[in-house]
Amino acid sequence: MIQRLRIAWFKRRWTCAQIEGEPQLSAPLMLAGQGQISFGAQVTFGWELSPGFLSGYSYVEARHPGAEVSFGDGTFLNNCVTLVSEGPGISVGRGCLFGPGVHVYDSDFHALEVADRRGAPAAMARVEIGENVFLGTNAIVLKGVTVGAGSVVGAGAVVVEDVPPGAIVAGNPAQVVRG
Numbered sequence: 001m002i003q004r005l006r007i008a009w010f011k012r013r014w015t016c017a018q019i020e021g022e023p024q025l026s027a028p029l030m031l032a033g034q035g036q037i038s039f040g041a042q043v044t045f046g047w048e049l050s051p052g053f054l055s056g057y058s059y060v061e062a063r064h065p066g067a068e069v070s071f072g073d074g075t076f077l078n079n080c081v082t083l084v085s086e087g088p089g090i091s092v093g094r095g096c097l098f099g100p101g102v103h104v105y106d107s108d109f110h111a112l113e114v115a116d117r118r119g120a121p122a123a124m125a126r127v128e129i130g131e132n133v134f135l136g137t138n139a140i141v142l143k144g145v146t147v148g149a150g151s152v153v154g155a156g157a158v159v160v161e162d163v164p165p166g167a168i169v170a171g172n173p174a175q176v177v178r179g
Helices: 002-011
Strands: 018-020 027-033 036-039 058-062 068-071 082-085 090-092 103-105 127-129 168-170 175-178
Touching: 018 082, 036 058, 058 068, 068 082, 082 090, 103 127
Parallel strands: 018 036, 027 058, 036 068, 058 082, 068 090, 082 103, 090 127
Antiparallel strands: 168 175
């Protein structure tokens, strides 16, 4: 009962300008931004037997007009997942699995040079996550990355380069450990 109330409380606070489809919610989800967030059939957020189920929430934002985050059919996202698009977009294929605490970003959000951090445009590039990809607990996928279909990103990995289809990557920065 408490979880249903938490889910409803967050859903009433959704601020995303354009939402297509309806995710299945076992845990709270916040949708925000001026862009578009799209859900295929059977996209599910939350898992009762994982960290953050009763204390956390997932967050998806298409921050600016034209920004888009999309989820393919049958994708499952565990608790406390974050995806934020500044504009180039994030696409998640069908049948993906996200562990708890996964983060996906298509932007650096700030320029990297000290003098430019408070005003210069940030580097951005589209993120593509292929079909049937498994992103382990606390994995981070950064701007410009394509994660190939059927691949696995190990827990805690930081992905800064493309992942070949069917590969297993791990580490920081993520490296292919089985190709």
